[in-house]
Amino acid sequence: MNVQSINNSIGELLEGPLVFSPCLFNDERGNFFESWNSQIFDDLLLNHDQGPQIFLQDNQSFSRKGVLRGLHYQITPHVQGKLVRCIAGEIYDVIVDLRMSSKTFKSWGSINLSAQNKKQLWVPVGFAHGFLSLTDCTEVLYKTTDYWDPKCERGISWDDPDIKIIWPENFLHPELSKKDLMLPSFSELKSMDMFE
Ligand SMILES: Cc1cn([C@H]2C[C@H](O)[C@@H](COP(=O)(O)OP(=O)(O)O[C@H]3O[C@@H](C)C(=O)[C@@H](O)[C@H]3O)O2)c(=O)[nH]c1=O
Numbered sequence: 374m375n376v377q378s379i380n381n382s383i384g385e386l387l388e389g390p391l392v393f394s395p396c397l398f399n400d401e402r403g404n405f406f407e408s409w410n411s412q413i414f415d416d417l418l419l420n421h422d423q424g425p426q427i428f429l430q431d432n433q434s435f436s437r438k439g440v441l442r443g444l445h446y447q448i449t450p451h452v453q454g455k456l457v458r459c460i461a462g463e464i465y466d467v468i469v470d471l472r473m474s475s476k477t478f479k480s481w482g483s484i485n486l487s488a489q490n491k492k493q494l495w496v497p498v499g500f501a502h503g504f505l506s507l508t509d510c511t512e513v514l515y516k517t518t519d520y521w522d523p524k525c526e527r528g529i530s531w532d533d534p535d536i537k538i539i540w541p542e543n544f545l546h547p548e549l550s551k552k553d554l555m556l557p558s559f560s561e562l563k564s565m566d567m568f569e
Pocket residue numbers: 432434442443444445446455502503504520521550552
């Protein structure tokens with residue numbers, strides 16, 4: 374299993390998020406890989422000063438090309454870490470650091486996840502998360518460390534003028550849900566909507 378860190382848009386290390394590339398075994402029939410192994414995942418987290426995780430929910434979504442979901446997160450008492458992968462097509466995945474004490478607070482990072490590259494992004498508690506579907510039949514599968522709770526759901530607008538996320542050029546008019554079109558800007562967030 375190869376592990377990479379992820380940088381923000383100006384090249385600083387985002388402490389916490391990690392990208393896992395599972396070992397792929399190819400043979401004449403096709404290929405095989407362990408898409409999830411609790412012990413390996415927890416050992417890798419431990420090597421990066423993070424504690425073990427228990428996942429309680431798996432989510433899967435299908436999106437057409439140009440759909441953007443996000444940027445979403447949950448606040449206490451149902452904060453969520455997420456382990457995200459794309460099992461069909463490709464996404465441009467974005468995270469925003471909402472940890473007020475972090476050196477990279479308010480900055481964003483991105484990574485392309487695809488069925489082909491098989492990368493998995495670990496998004497720890499403290500980050501907003503969203504993705505843009507780059508292909509027509511995109512399926513995203515992710516594990517979460519707590520259950521969905523609509524009362525704890527929060528979000529920030531995908532085109533927030535303070536966060537200044539750079540989205541891929543061909544997708545300047547993405548398709549959003551009604552809920553995501555109404556998300557507040559970063560400047561409207563209260564400190565209780567963020568993380569220590
Ligand atoms: C998130 C969620 C939604 N739902 C329901 C509510 C709604 O009727 C339908 C679609 O919900 P949403 O519009 O919130 O789905 P979506 O916009 O795909 O929300 C997801 O976006 C990505 C970026 C994330 O990081 C996730 O945590 C989650 O917030 O599914 C659940 O039943 N369980 C869940 O865990």
